[in-house]
Amino acid sequence: MMKINNYKDYDTLTLYVKKNKLKEIIENYQIFGWELVKEQENDRYEDIVDLTFTRPHKIANKDELQLQQVYMEEKLNELGKLERHKHSKTTSIGLCFGTLALAFIIIGVLVALKTNSVTGLVGGIVVAIVGVLLIVVECIILFKLYKNETTIYEQRHNDLESELFMITKTVTELTGGEYGQD
Numbered sequence: 243m244m245k246i247n248n249y250k251d252y253d254t255l256t257l258y259v260k261k262n263k264l265k266e267i268i269e270n271y272q273i274f275g276w277e278l279v280k281e282q283e284n285d286r287y288e289d290i291v292d293l294t295f296t297r298p299h300k301i302a303n304k305d306e307l308q309l310q311q312v313y314m315e316e317k318l319n320e321l322g323k324l325e326r327h328k329h330s331k332t333t334s335i336g337l338c339f340g341t342l343a344l345a346f347i348i349i350g351v352l353v354a355l356k357t358n359s360v361t362g363l364v365g366g367i368v369v370a371i372v373g374v375l376l377i378v379v380e381c382i383i384l385f386k387l388y389k390n391e392t393t394i395y396e397q398r399h400n401d402l403e404s405e406l407f408m409i410t411k412t413v414t415e416l417t418g419g420e421y422g423q424d
Contacts, residue, residue, distance in 0.1 A: 255295045258284060263322075264291055270318070270406075271295055273413050274311050275420070303416040310416070314409045321402050328395045332388045339380045346373030 255276060259267045268278055276295035284290035301307070350370025354363050 251299055252296045253299050255297075257293045257295070258290050259293055261289050261291055264293075267318075268293065270314060270410075271311075273410060273417070274307055274314075275301055275417065306416055307413060310409050310413050314406060314413075317402050317406050317409065321399065321406075324395060324398055324402065329388060329391050332384055332391055335387065336380065336384050339376060343373045343376035343380060346370065346376060348373075 255271070257267065257271075272278070275297040277297060278293060279296050280292075280294035282292050284292050347370050350366045350368070350373060352366070353369060354366025357363055357366060
């Protein structure tokens with residue numbers, strides 16, 4: 243623990259990481275020479291872990307390593323955002339049109355049940371049928387949109403993983419492979 247308080251000889255970095263990304267994050271930071279010195283559950287959030295890393299203050303190629311670390315963090319943040327919004331269009335459109343279709347069905351049924359005329363009964367049934375048709379059309383559109391979003395996600399995910407690999411390669415060249423070789 244002495245490393246954490248020895249600011250003249252060591253740099254300290256604290257991160258707050260989702261549990262499902264823990265191993266990946268630790269490995270990514272180790273290639274930059276960061277050594278994990280403390281890991282603990284977050285006080286506020288159940289799915290977050292607090293990590294504290296240290297590394298010697300004076301290391302070769304420090305400026306370039308820090309720049310590459312910024313690039314890595316940017317790519318990791320993009321990956322996180324990409325994963326969170328993987329099917330956001332499908333979800334949004336599904337909720338909007340699903341609500342609209344449900345409203346048509348409910349209104350149609352209510353009109354059909356509450357009316358005392360044949361016109362009201364037929365009108366209510368027609369409105370309910372329109373709602374059911376909206377659901378069918380929505381399912382077809384959502385299936386295609388889901389597939390399209392998945393394809394876009396996979397391509398962008400692969401691109402980001404390639405960019406992370408190139409950063410890792412650059413860092414390994416800068417450090418001579420000294421770090422992250424556990």
